[in-house]
Amino acid sequence: MIGVTVIWGTTFLIVHLAMRSCGPLFFVALRFLAAGGASLLVFHKCMRALTMRELGAGIAIGISIFLGYSLQTYGLQSITSSQSAFITAMYVPMVPVLQWVVLHRMPHLMNWVGIALAFGGLLLLAGPDAGGGAFSRGEAATLLGTVAIASEIILISRFAAQVDSRRVTVVQLLVAGILAFATMPLGGEAIPGFSWVWLVCSGGLGIASALIQLTMNWAQKAISPTRATVIYAGEPVWAGIIGRIAGERLPPLALLGALFIIAGVIVGELRPRGSKAVNDG
Known part of the structure; x- marks a missing residue:
């Protein structure tokens, strides 16, 4: 799972560059259809045993992937890869809140402290000048993602222990790609002219996406959602390092906001000695 965060961190800059030659929905469609196709070639024999539960789980996860990556890719048209990565890291403190709403598991006090830190960091990171408190369309879309x-x-995590990771991975990747392709007309997107940039980027990220989703489905059989998100928190750090190497520069307040977000991620998982972790699973 740590390896997943390194791969994830590199994808932000790649997608940011690819957005110069195609639209977000087209790129997401190509990326996940490539990922789903590659996974299907590898696991086609085991797909014969696909159950209705696995199909339902794959569709549900695929819809989440489609929404998350489409909104994130849309945002990368107008914000830097570093900004996108740190805003995306907000999903870490969001997980305990969603567990509370969906699974009725009350977040620990430290989760709330982490959420407060991360939200404060988000406000500092937002806006073209950082710290302005005004979200651009790209930042708002990324936050929704x-x-x-x-x-x-x-x-x-809900389905991991009850399904075959390989079959669910194939379904969720194909669902995400098909949904992105089907919604292109709604987004006003047409198929772009040929470019080696979007072809190579989408193909490479397609293979990476297949590896990422397979690893997540397999690893989260034994790791709780909150513990998984702590490991995934390394993603924006790698993205920030790679963005810096590529020449991206965040203003001082934005860097402070990024540190607040990372601090919120870490603090949200701290448990004082003797306290009971309510939502660690």
Whole structure:
């Protein structure tokens, strides 16, 4: 799962660059259809045993993936990969809240402290000048995408122990790709002219997405949602490092906001000695 965060961190800059040659829905469709197709080739034999429960789980997770990545990719048209990565990290403190709403597991006090820190960091990170408190369309879309990504984490943990990871991975990837392709007309997108940029980026990220989703489905059989999100918190750190190498520069207040978000992620999982972790599973 740590390896997943490294791969994840690199994807933000790649998608940001790909958005110069195609639209977000087209790119998400190509990325996940490639991922689903590759997974289907590898696991086609075991797909014959697909159950209705696995089909339902794959569709539910696939919808979350479609919403999360489509909104994130849309946002990357107008914000930097570093901004996107740190805003996306907000899904970590969102997971305990969603567990409370969906699974009726009350968040620990430290979860609420972490949420407060992360939200304060988000306000500092927002706006073209950072700290302005005004969200751009790209930032707002990315923030909405984090809710879908948090939902994906909850859904994977909900079904992980009851389904075959390989079959569910194939279904969820194909569902995400098909939904993105089907909604292109609604988003006013047409198929772009050929470019090696979107072809290579989507193909490469397709393979990466297949590996990421398979690893998540497999690993979360034994790891609770909140513990999984702590590991995933390394994602924006890698994205920030790679963005910095690529020449991206965040204003001082934005960097402070990014640190607040990371602090919120870590603090949200701290448990003082003798306290009871209500939602750790």
